[in-house]
Amino acid sequence: MEVSDIHVGKQLHCNFSPQGVIPSPPLCFGFGPTTIPGTGFFNGAVLVGSPLSFPIPNIPEATLMVGRASPINNPLAALAPSIFRVTSRASAIPMGTPIDVMLGDSTGPVGVS
16 A cells, blocks of 8 residues: 555554454553654564665564665655764754764764664
């Protein structure tokens, strides 16, 4: 199935539930009236970016795998300077600061393995 856009107004839950087993909701994000909007929960592996970013595309290497998007499928993805950024600011200021970390490029200051 392919859809152009999906908007989730509250929370996105992706949870595996075999027959007879009740899925466990992520109570840390609230439930019912205490739900924290804009949160997501994935009970399984997640891949962001191109599956060709990893040496063996058909074998999962981690629960969370992040790679650059494929320039063939998404030519605008090359405009992003890094594939992963951590910031402690709530506002999106274009200039980096020492408290920001950019990961995933050979020119980046930090590596993660």
